[in-house]
Amino acid sequence: MSQSVIEAIREGEWDFEPTPCSPHHFQPTQAIPGSAEKVSILCERISRGQPLWHPQDRRFFTEYQPPELLASQN
Numbered sequence: 001m002s003q004s005v006i007e008a009i010r011e012g013e014w015d016f017e018p019t020p021c022s023p024h025h026f027q028p029t030q031a032i033p034g035s036a037e038k039v040s041i042l043c044e045r046i047s048r049g050q051p052l053w054h055p056q057d058r059r060f061f062t063e064y065q066p067p068e069l070l071a072s073q074n
Contacts, residue, residue: 004018004046004047004048004049005018005046005049006046006047018049018050018051019049020051021050021051023054023055023056025050026045026048026050026051026054027054028054028055028056028057028058029041029054029057029058030058031058032058032061033058033059033060033061038058
């Protein structure tokens with residue numbers, strides 16, 4: 001069984017879904033969607049077998065929450 005999307009693609013497993021993971025097991029990002037930083041973070045998540053999206057990720061260019069506010073929400 002594949003552990004990440006990358007492994008699944010290599011094995012031809014096109015319907016792979018990562019094992020559900022609590023948002024507490026990986027950090028949200030404030031990187032701007034579409035930016036090189038955001039793409040890099042998504043690549044890291046894929047390689048670790050984590051979901052691509054965190055519920056507290058920045059979703060829009062105009063949406064920003066200071067890190068200290070994010071920390072207080074966890």
